[in-house]
Amino acid sequence: MHYWLMKSEPSECSVDDVLASPKHSVPWFGVRNFQARNFMREQMAIGDGVLFYHSSCPEPGIVGLAEVASTPYPDETQFDPKSHYYDAASRPDKPRWYLVDVKVIEKTRLLSLPEMRAAPQLASMIVLRRGNRLSITPVTDSEWKDVLRLLKAPG
DNA sequence: GCCAACGTTGGC
DNA sequence: GCCAACGTTGGC
Numbered sequence: 001m002h003y004w005l006m007k008s009e010p011s012e013c014s015v016d017d018v019l020a021s022p023k024h025s026v027p028w029f030g031v032r033n034f035q036a037r038n039f040m041r042e043q044m045a046i047g048d049g050v051l052f053y054h055s056s057c058p059e060p061g062i063v064g065l066a067e068v069a070s071t072p073y074p075d076e077t078q079f080d081p082k083s084h085y086y087d088a089a090s091r092p093d094k095p096r097w098y099l100v101d102v103k104v105i106e107k108t109r110l111l112s113l114p115e116m117r118a119a120p121q122l123a124s125m126i127v128l129r130r131g132n133r134l135s136i137t138p139v140t141d142s143e144w145k146d147v148l149r150l151l152k153a154p155g
Numbered sequence: 156g157c158c159a160a161c162g163t164t165g166g167c
Numbered sequence: 168g169c170c171a172a173c174g175t176t177g178g179c
Contacts (some may be wrong), residue, residue: 113178130160
């Protein structure tokens with residue numbers, strides 16, 4: 001059992017978009033970074049906890065709690081020449097990119113990036129490290145608990 | 156729109 | 168295997 005933080009641009013797929021989807025679940029397509037892919041392909045398991053994070057938007061931060069809802073499988077967009085995520089170097093018999101389904105459990109209040117940075121107990125979070133660009137990062141048990149505690153506290 | 160930081164690519 | 172150039176991420 002692991003915990004993760006997964007970034008999504010709300011203009012592409014917001015927490016509300018996921019909640020509007022069947023089973024409150026979406027395939028996490030479009031990851032084109034090997035480290036992030038490896039987390040999905042090799043370390044994620046169904047039921048892992050996910051912090052749903054909005055990035056590249058006016059108010060970046062954690063906006064929901066989710067969970068991993070499938071085992072890894074190939075990201076179909078890599079084979080679609082019309083897709084923004086098309087990868088000509090990937091072959092269907094040897095896919096390069098994998099994804100998991102992510103199911104939103106609960107929309108939370110916004111735990112904003114500035115609030116996260118101001119919380120000393122979250123200082124170790126990878127997402128807060130200077131220059132971090134990874135769209136999927138592991139979260140420790142204690143970071144997970146501390147985030148939940150902050151989400152329950154008033155903003 | 157700017158720019159820091161980082162990953163990837165490709166020439167050598 | 169090195170490393171410069173390039174592209175992308177993502178906060179501000």
